[in-house]
Amino acid sequence: VGCRAPFSQPGLRPVMRVVLGAWVAGGAAMSARDQYFPGYCAEDTKWVGKPMDEYNLVQVQLIHRHGARTMASNVPCWSPEPFPTFNCSKVRTASGPPGFGVEKSYAAPGGCGLGHLVSIAATQFENNARSVNATYGDTPWWKTLDPNDPDSVQLYSCDNDRNMDSVSLFAHALFPGAATRLQVRTRSEQFDPWELQMSGCQEAIDAHEHPTESAVGKRVVNTAGYQRVARQWKALAKTEWVGQVDCMLTAMCSDAGIPKRLMPVVNDALDWGYRASTAWINTDLGGIAASVPLQDVGATLEAAVRGASPRLALWSTHDTTLMPIMQALGAWDNRWPRYAMVMGLELYEKDGRHYVRITQDGAPIASRLCNGALMCPLDTVMTIIDSWVQKAKQCKNGRRTISALETFATGAEVDLQGPGMAWFGGAGAIVIVLVMGAYLPRKRETEELELEECVLGSPE
Numbered sequence: 001v002g003c004r005a006p007f008s009q010p011g012l013r014p015v016m017r018v019v020l021g022a023w024v025a026g027g028a029a030m031s032a033r034d035q036y037f038p039g040y041c042a043e044d045t046k047w048v049g050k051p052m053d054e055y056n057l058v059q060v061q062l063i064h065r066h067g068a069r070t071m072a073s074n075v076p077c078w079s080p081e082p083f084p085t086f087n088c089s090k091v092r093t094a095s096g097p098p099g100f101g102v103e104k105s106y107a108a109p110g111g112c113g114l115g116h117l118v119s120i121a122a123t124q125f126e127n128n129a130r131s132v133n134a135t136y137g138d139t140p141w142w143k144t145l146d147p148n149d150p151d152s153v154q155l156y157s158c159d160n161d162r163n164m165d166s167v168s169l170f171a172h173a174l175f176p177g178a179a180t181r182l183q184v185r186t187r188s189e190q191f192d193p194w195e196l197q198m199s200g201c202q203e204a205i206d207a208h209e210h211p212t213e214s215a216v217g218k219r220v221v222n223t224a225g226y227q228r229v230a231r232q233w234k235a236l237a238k239t240e241w242v243g244q245v246d247c248m249l250t251a252m253c254s255d256a257g258i259p260k261r262l263m264p265v266v267n268d269a270l271d272w273g274y275r276a277s278t279a280w281i282n283t284d285l286g287g288i289a290a291s292v293p294l295q296d297v298g299a300t301l302e303a304a305v306r307g308a309s310p311r312l313a314l315w316s317t318h319d320t321t322l323m324p325i326m327q328a329l330g331a332w333d334n335r336w337p338r339y340a341m342v343m344g345l346e347l348y349e350k351d352g353r354h355y356v357r358i359t360q361d362g363a364p365i366a367s368r369l370c371n372g373a374l375m376c377p378l379d380t381v382m383t384i385i386d387s388w389v390q391k392a393k394q395c396k397n398g399r400r401t402i403s404a405l406e407t408f409a410t411g412a413e414v415d416l417q418g419p420g421m422a423w424f425g426g427a428g429a430i431v432i433v434l435v436m437g438a439y440l441p442r443k444r445e446t447e448e449l450e451l452e453e454c455v456l457g458s459p460e
Contacts, residue, residue, distance in 0.1 A: 032268070033267070035335075036274045036336055039338050040252075040253065040339065041120075042068070042340055045128075045338065045340075046127050046131050047131045047135075049364075050135070052346075052348055052357065055348035056349040058304050058305070059309065059346075059347040061314075061344065061347075062344050063297075063342070064166065065337050066117065066318065066340070067118075067122075067340045068254075068339040070114065072115040074114065075242060075246070077239065078244075078247070078259055079237065080238075082239070084251040084254060086110045086116075086118050086254050087119050088110055088118050088119060115160065115161070116161060117169075118253075121165070121339070121340070125173050131361070132342070133174060141311055146178070147179040148180055153314070154185070155313075156314065157185075157186050158189070158192055158195055158316060158318065159192065163318070167184060170316070196292075196321055199392045200392055201288045201392050207289070211277045211280050214280040214285070216280055216282075217277075217280055220275045220276040225272055226275070226276060229269050229273075232264070232265040236265055244273070245274065249270075253339070281323050281324050286323070286327040286328065287327060287328035288388060288392045291391070292392075298382055301356065302378075304347050305347075305349075305354055319337045326358075329367055329381070331358045331367050338361075342359075344357075344362070345359075346358075347378070353378075
């Protein structure tokens, strides 16, 4: 029998969800899913943003995660059926030479390959497109965009099916009927900065590839709380605990569901799996890893100032790339990006000066590295990017660059039970609100490759 965890209440701030949880559930602390993965499945996520008044909108860059997918690796989830079953019938994977449409069909249950988009991904990008068009549709130049012209709309994707399919779904939904011959730029994985492989800092590359083996990841893994989850998972799932967060999240976001016997450990497993997977991002390694894709972003911003860059740029990448990018810009709230999440960088001009505003699903974000301002001078943004580039060079040249452990990793050691374990009643509910309110904010320390081109035909 499969169980699906309840979805979080959209639009509520983290501390507010603690208050509601304490009231409704008799003082239960906020679940790990609500704290770290709010709205993760993105079944009906929509928004309408508002461009800045009295500023001239020059360019919009949208960095988005791929849509909902199957598991990304063959890590055994639980016994006796080691993997959930998914449905990919409504998403086609198109490829092939120009003028020839080729549709992949996986000879597997549900028609899915490893890491393949599942059917709801199409709806996720339709919702994204409606939201983006509603946000920028009144901007005069928005109606002049041509998705088939790279000088008007720049499309970039990591070189894999789920990202290529995602940018295609997004572009076709943004420009219904107009996108007939999309030109998507990409790079081979080992040379792609959006895969976080190109910083030159081996420590950052290794932390991204194997987060639990990083210095801070190991400290989380060695806590009593993490080890307790490992024992519970092995006893209930009959598989070794290696951080099967992807198993749980993909199952929750599909009809597969999680086996009922695992429900007692799911919250703690999500909690400690998240902690071990993301601890490295809150050190300098996160910004260093993001330094190279941010150079792509920065170059596109600077070219727009000269009038030599497309008005709209879409970058299709991964959650594990988005989190370091947002951290590097002082804009990450320590939540895992939902499927198809959209981070925006809006370039504005006023009185000859240029500014950048960061958004997440249409909501403006005040950058901690820009003194908490919503409108950050472009020069400041470029300085922030360059600081991470310089730290990457220092690491490459052999200088150690990991900052002191920040609140997240330290909290994993202090709070050995994890935030989802304790129960409070009466005055205890107030205590958990105060504790979580202090716990959520995290400190941050500040301190041309050849392109391959891929052409996708229009789905009919």
